[in-house]
Amino acid sequence: MRFDVFTLFPEVFEPYLSVSVLGKAREKGLLEVHLHNIRDWATDKHRTVDDEPYGGGGGMIMKPEPIFAAVEDVLGRPPQTPVILLTPQGRLFTQDVARELAQHPRLALICGRYEGIDERVRQYLVTDEISIGDYVLTGGELPALVVIDAVTRLIPGVLGDPDAPEEDSFAQGLLEYPHYTRPAVFRGWEVPEVLRSGDHARIARWRREQALKRTWERRPDLIEKAKREGRLSPEDLAFLARLEQERRGGPVHS
Numbered sequence: 001m002r003f004d005v006f007t008l009f010p011e012v013f014e015p016y017l018s019v020s021v022l023g024k025a026r027e028k029g030l031l032e033v034h035l036h037n038i039r040d041w042a043t044d045k046h047r048t049v050d051d052e053p054y055g056g057g058g059g060m061i062m063k064p065e066p067i068f069a070a071v072e073d074v075l076g077r078p079p080q081t082p083v084i085l086l087t088p089q090g091r092l093f094t095q096d097v098a099r100e101l102a103q104h105p106r107l108a109l110i111c112g113r114y115e116g117i118d119e120r121v122r123q124y125l126v127t128d129e130i131s132i133g134d135y136v137l138t139g140g141e142l143p144a145l146v147v148i149d150a151v152t153r154l155i156p157g158v159l160g161d162p163d164a165p166e167e168d169s170f171a172q173g174l175l176e177y178p179h180y181t182r183p184a185v186f187r188g189w190e191v192p193e194v195l196r197s198g199d200h201a202r203i204a205r206w207r208r209e210q211a212l213k214r215t216w217e218r219r220p221d222l223i224e225k226a227k228r229e230g231r232l233s234p235e236d237l238a239f240l241a242r243l244e245q246e247r248r249g250g251p252v253h254s
């Protein structure tokens with residue numbers, strides 16, 4: 001997978017991309033990140049990349065010319081790959097979106113800065129706009145790293161365990177069950193007995209129920225989505241019905 005990142009601050013990427021899973025993915029050639037400084041395509045002697053907004057108002061706006069020049073130089077005119085703008089106005093980034101993006105061999109990411117970006121960049125260059133959440137950051141660099149991270153770990157061969165991405169929170173549309181490691185007792189707090197029982201069927205059932213319970217408590221919207229998409233078994237639905245009944249204070253039949 002190749003990412004071409006267009007940014008005014010390329011130096012913030014390297015440290016994060018060099019360590020751990022992403023660092024190894026790059027070493028193995030599974031991930032390539034090409035960083036492009038938009039300022040290198042500015043044509044005046046001050047290398048200007050921003051200007052005042054037409055119509056007045058505060059803040060500066062990113063000029064269209066250096067962005068078009070940079071993207072078209074690197075990707076062709078018109079670009080033959082998706083060109084994604086990171087912006088709070090984009091569609092919300094989710095695991096489903098990460099899976100969708102992981103299908104492409106190459107993606108371009110444009111990181112906005114200042115108060116905004118000239119609208120013609122969105123209209124005539126960008127093919128997709130993504131937000132990583134309903135909050136405003138000072139630029140698109142962290143969101144671009146978020147997208148690169150979430151997409152890269154879905155590429156076959158990047159994670160040690162090939163089943164790992166499927167076990168994630170959200171991969172199944174549920175939050176994860178609780179994890180424990182040694183020691184069995186820490187400050188008097190015990191690891192649940194079932195996890196030490198060696199009974200794999202019981203462990204699997206416990207984990208599934210914990211995932212369902214946690215999701216039901218914290219993210220009922222994800223339970224509704226899983227129901228709509230037919231991803232819950234009759235056992236799952238029976239377990240959830242029991243939780244509902246307990247919440248209402250009704251009798252529990254097991």
Ligand code: ADE
Nearest residue numbers: 086087088131132137143
């Ligand atoms: N740029 C600033 N805030 C952002 C956000 N929440 N998502 C994507 N890009 C952004």
